[in-house]
Amino acid sequence: MSRLQHLRTFLTIYREGSVSGAAPKLNLTQPAASQHLRLLETQLGQPLFQRLPRGLAPTGAAHALARLIAPHLDALDAALNATRTRARDLPGPLRLGGPAEFLHARVVPHLTPLLEAGIQLRVHCGLSDDLAEQVAAGHLDLMIATTRPDARLTSEPLFEERFLLVGAPRWAERLPGRVLRSADLSEVPLLAYADDLPLLRRYWGMVFGARLESVPTLVLPDLRGLLDAAISGAGVTVLPEYLAGPAAQRGDLRVLHHPTEPPANTLYLTWSEARFTARVAFVRDHLKSLVTLST
Incomplete structure (x- = not known):
């Protein structure tokens, strides 16, 4: 006894x-x-x-x-x-939003414990500004945001994504072995997320201290698609390390530049205090633990 x-x-x-x-x-x-x-x-x-x-x-x-x-x-x-x-x-529905690429790479593979706890997940992908409005309106319970939302919502840092300049091995072999400069990439085809080259322009400005004026050869608003295009040898792009890192480890991609301070961005877990339930807290804590473990 x-x-x-x-x-x-x-x-x-x-x-x-x-x-x-x-x-x-x-x-x-x-x-x-x-x-x-x-x-x-x-x-x-x-x-x-x-x-x-x-x-x-x-x-x-x-x-x-x-x-x-x-x-x-x-x-x-x-x-x-x-x-x-x-x-x-805990059991019941929960609506989770976030960027499709991050959810696919770092969240979806680890959802089983939530489902086994009786949580019925409904996952929504989209841009952070749009998703934040849905959280504020009560249409989403929790989201992962790429920028800190406004004061209507509560948020806390979840993950720091670092960005890499990557290309297939054949492009790495064409570039000089010395420290890379922006001029070395002037004739290299660029793969972009949008016509205004958001990730590429940020990398050029922060790392090379230069303004990027090139026209991309491919615009594809899906980072996973850009990853596939880069692996195929279509050109050079900038991708978050969590997405490009595994391909670089396999040898499918090469990291073309290694700056002392690569560009980075913080992702935030975001919710409304007015609808913060035990279920939301449980999913929030699970996301924090799995991202920490898989970093």
Whole structure:
């Protein structure tokens, strides 16, 4: 029989002042509660109560033991109750939004624990500004944002994405072995996410200190598509490390430049405090743990 159960029985008897008062609270019969107490007294080698005609009187040893164990048993009971409550409140729908590429690479492979907890996930992909409006309007419960949303919503940093200049091995072999300059890339075809070259322009400005004026040979608003195009040898592009890193490790891509401070961007977990439930908290904490583990 568990010593923890003996201690719990003792503490309940101590607080109730009698075995008859304690037994129902412990879901025990009076003989079973009395047996717990006798076993504990045998283990301690001293009595914990004086048996009176009506009830029990704690001994000095009982007072000392109660002071020692009560905070710990109460904290344990509180934790168990919180876990039971959370488990009861978890099942149900949750609407999660974020950038398709990050969700695909770093979130979707790790969703099984959420589904096994009874959460019915509905995943929405899109741009952060649009998704933030949906969170504010109550159409999404939680999102991963590429920029910190406005003060209507609560957010906390989740992940720092670093950006790499990458291309297929054949492009790496054509570039000089010395430190790369922007001029070395003037004749290289560029693959872009949008016509205004957002990632490429940022890389050129921050790393090369130069303005990029080239016209891209391919515009494709999907980073996974750009990854495939770069692997095929179509040209050079800038991609987040979480996406390009595995391909570079396999040798399908080469990192063409290694600046001391590569461009980076922080992703944020974002929600509305007005609709922050135990389910939202559980999914938020799961996302934080899986991104940390897989970084």
